[in-house]
Amino acid sequence: MNTPDKNNRFWRLARHPVADDFAAAIEFDQAPMPAPAEGQVLIRNEYLSLDAGTRMWMTARTDSYQPPIPLGSPVPGLILGQVIASRDPAFKAGDWVRAFGSWSDYSCVTPALSALQTVDASVSDIRQHLGVLGMNAWTAYVGITDVAKTRPGETVLVSAAAGATGMLAAQVAKLMGCTVVGLAGSAVKCQFLKEQLGLDAALNYKSPDFGAQLASIAGGIDVYFDNVGGEILDLVLPNMAHYGRIAVCGLLATYAAGEAGVGPKRFDQVLMRRLTISGFFSPDFMQRGPEINRIMRNWFENGRIKMHFDVTQGLENVLPAYRKLFTGGNIGKVLVALKR
Amino acid sequence: MNTPDKNNRFWRLARHPVADDFAAAIEFDQAPMPAPAEGQVLIRNEYLSLDAGTRMWMTARTDSYQPPIPLGSPVPGLILGQVIASRDPAFKAGDWVRAFGSWSDYSCVTPALSALQTVDASVSDIRQHLGVLGMNAWTAYVGITDVAKTRPGETVLVSAAAGATGMLAAQVAKLMGCTVVGLAGSAVKCQFLKEQLGLDAALNYKSPDFGAQLASIAGGIDVYFDNVGGEILDLVLPNMAHYGRIAVCGLLATYAAGEAGVGPKRFDQVLMRRLTISGFFSPDFMQRGPEINRIMRNWFENGRIKMHFDVTQGLENVLPAYRKLFTGGNIGKVLVALKR
Numbered sequence: 001m002n003t004p005d006k007n008n009r010f011w012r013l014a015r016h017p018v019a020d021d022f023a024a025a026i027e028f029d030q031a032p033m034p035a036p037a038e039g040q041v042l043i044r045n046e047y048l049s050l051d052a053g054t055r056m057w058m059t060a061r062t063d064s065y066q067p068p069i070p071l072g073s074p075v076p077g078l079i080l081g082q083v084i085a086s087r088d089p090a091f092k093a094g095d096w097v098r099a100f101g102s103w104s105d106y107s108c109v110t111p112a113l114s115a116l117q118t119v120d121a122s123v124s125d126i127r128q129h130l131g132v133l134g135m136n137a138w139t140a141y142v143g144i145t146d147v148a149k150t151r152p153g154e155t156v157l158v159s160a161a162a163g164a165t166g167m168l169a170a171q172v173a174k175l176m177g178c179t180v181v182g183l184a185g186s187a188v189k190c191q192f193l194k195e196q197l198g199l200d201a202a203l204n205y206k207s208p209d210f211g212a213q214l215a216s217i218a219g220g221i222d223v224y225f226d227n228v229g230g231e232i233l234d235l236v237l238p239n240m241a242h243y244g245r246i247a248v249c250g251l252l253a254t255y256a257a258g259e260a261g262v263g264p265k266r267f268d269q270v271l272m273r274r275l276t277i278s279g280f281f282s283p284d285f286m287q288r289g290p291e292i293n294r295i296m297r298n299w300f301e302n303g304r305i306k307m308h309f310d311v312t313q314g315l316e317n318v319l320p321a322y323r324k325l326f327t328g329g330n331i332g333k334v335l336v337a338l339k340r
Numbered sequence: 341m342n343t344p345d346k347n348n349r350f351w352r353l354a355r356h357p358v359a360d361d362f363a364a365a366i367e368f369d370q371a372p373m374p375a376p377a378e379g380q381v382l383i384r385n386e387y388l389s390l391d392a393g394t395r396m397w398m399t400a401r402t403d404s405y406q407p408p409i410p411l412g413s414p415v416p417g418l419i420l421g422q423v424i425a426s427r428d429p430a431f432k433a434g435d436w437v438r439a440f441g442s443w444s445d446y447s448c449v450t451p452a453l454s455a456l457q458t459v460d461a462s463v464s465d466i467r468q469h470l471g472v473l474g475m476n477a478w479t480a481y482v483g484i485t486d487v488a489k490t491r492p493g494e495t496v497l498v499s500a501a502a503g504a505t506g507m508l509a510a511q512v513a514k515l516m517g518c519t520v521v522g523l524a525g526s527a528v529k530c531q532f533l534k535e536q537l538g539l540d541a542a543l544n545y546k547s548p549d550f551g552a553q554l555a556s557i558a559g560g561i562d563v564y565f566d567n568v569g570g571e572i573l574d575l576v577l578p579n580m581a582h583y584g585r586i587a588v589c590g591l592l593a594t595y596a597a598g599e600a601g602v603g604p605k606r607f608d609q610v611l612m613r614r615l616t617i618s619g620f621f622s623p624d625f626m627q628r629g630p631e632i633n634r635i636m637r638n639w640f641e642n643g644r645i646k647m648h649f650d651v652t653q654g655l656e657n658v659l660p661a662y663r664k665l666f667t668g669g670n671i672g673k674v675l676v677a678l679k680r
Contacts, residue, residue: 063609063612064612065612065613065614229607234603238403249611250611251607251608251611254607262602262605263602263603263605263606263607264603264604264607265602265603267569267591267594267604267607268591268594269403269619270617270618270619271589271590271591271619271621272403272405272619273405273619274405274618274619274620274621274624276617277610277617278610278614278616278617279609279610279612279613279614279615279616281611281614284614
């Protein structure tokens with residue numbers, strides 16, 4: 001256990017981002033090392049989980065599923081780290097933990113307010129607690145099973161399939177005997193999806209004939225696992241099979257638009273094809289983490305499911321890492337490693 | 341049993357309607373009286389059920405839930421009438437039947453292709469086979485129960501609540517202990533909904549403060565039973581309760597737009613509020629008719645559910661009757677009675 005630093009470096013939300021101009025929105029700063037109050041826990045962050053949804057809490061909108069981040073505050077985010085001081089008897093120095101902390105060297109949290117959980121340090125790669133054993137995995141598993149009500153053998157389409165949640169959703173569907181088609185924005189990613197993850201097909205949504213490729217999916221799309229929304233959703237809707245289901249865990253393409261967003265132009269297909277569209281997000285089923293992790297860990301340790309990380313070294317490099325989520329620059333889960 | 345006429349008058353789809361200009365789209369004509377072929381049944385139509393969905397089959401679009409009506413053909417529609425000649429042993433002259441026939445004096449149908457069913461003539465008002473015992477009722481019942489998964493005591497909003505399906509959906513929700521708010525386009529209809537149907541509230545969507553009225557629904561809207569879509573849906577979305585459900589059995593507001601339709605601008609709320617939107621329509625659960633009719637008939641005969649009809653006399657008057665569905669001119673089920 002290293003001695004904590006004297007100062008805690010952190011990223012602060014200085015102003016609301018305009019479109020995807022995060023550089024103007026966040027500022028790197030430092031403050032004196034926090035001391036945990038009674039009931040609090042001080043964590044040395046080892047990995048930051050960068051998630052597209054944070055982009056929404058950076059705006060001023062109040063109708064999202066979380067309140068906006070107050071201007072001037074540290075940017076909150078899921079972190080994986082080790083307890084260095086605890087004033088809660090349930091946690092002790094040295095424990096590996098996951099929590100909603102912040103984009104900082106250290107997070108000082110109140111367990112009940114930050115979903116603080118001890119994680120099993122015996123896993124072969126500790127980062128998997130932000131991977132196959134983390135919230136992206138719960139989103140993937142619950143989305144494919146409970147939300148989309150996927151039945152074995154159906155045809156499942158997954159957007160952002162080279163992203164953290166998408167790659168897990170696609171593999172869960174494969175493991176239950178489905179025909180799985182992944183969407184990604186480059187030939188390299190499509191190759192990755194087919195060769196590394198074993199998907200049945202991968203379509204580049206930037207291809208000029210993308211619409212025709214969707215239309216050629218035999219029998220139509222039974223399930224669309226979507227975290228993008230926008231124009232791709234418009235193209236998918238008329239290619240859904242009757243009684244198809246769309247599980248929406250993100251609307252990346254429309255976050256910048258805020259309340260002025262445009263809806264799916266082909267919304268009429270919801271009626272014509274008797275579709276069901278359901279929005280969901282993982283904090284709603286945190287309590288199912290242990291149940292899902294048991295399944296995911298078994299698959300992972302038997303080599304049946306893979307996770308890919310895109311790791312950027314250094315807290316000071318958060319900005320280029322975060323941008324990847326909006327430019328398609330990553331394959332897999334975007335992490336920042338805080339080696340010191 | 342009257343002797344059949346020599347000729348069969350009917351409405352023909354002459355050209356596809358432009359927007360809601362049905363007058364230019366359909367033409368009144370006549371043809372020699374049809375003679376049933378082996379296996380067919382000849383029905384004297386007594387009542388035509390006018391339904392908004394027909395407007396869609398009048399267009400050329402091929403991506404709807406039914407194929408377009410071929411130009412030059414009689415306009416198809418649900419009818420209630422009496423068999424006057426049968427070459428199918430399951431039906432005999434004098435039987436009251438319901439079928440997908442056409443806007444005509446007589447319908448000559450093949451039972452298996454037209455959902456021909458004998459109906460119980462002992463009901464106190466035979467028209468109820470196009471009312472509380474008809475397809476609108478099945479849509480209402482299945483929409484509130486199976487599709488929207490309404491739970492007793494929830495807050496339910498119903499669009500076009502003075503229309504045939506809406507008024508039944510609203511009453512089903514009332515009967516299961518829900519707080520029910522109906523939407524309609526006039527003060528007279530709102531009064532009807534409160535005084536005649538006993539709804540908890542009725543809102544006029546043409547009121548300048550309609551949005552504020554929606555926002556004041558305590559606790560938000562758990563279930564929205566919608567057959568309209570369009571701008572009202574946009575206003576409803578941000579006022580849904582978290583985990584709310586929207587059952588869509590029609591998109592009246594957008595039928596004219598066809599494939600160029602605009603989607604709900606506030607689609608982001610599907611994610612933000614974790615909503616589920618499901619499209620459905622009653623031909624999908626025809627087989628549940630007897631089960632639902634048992635329930636509806638019991639409620640009806642015990643005075644617990646009401647049905648209102650808007651009846652136009654004379655086949656020649658189909659056009660003004662049909663227009664009512666798109667101008668809000670009706671309260672209740674729009675029928676054409678074929679008194680001869």
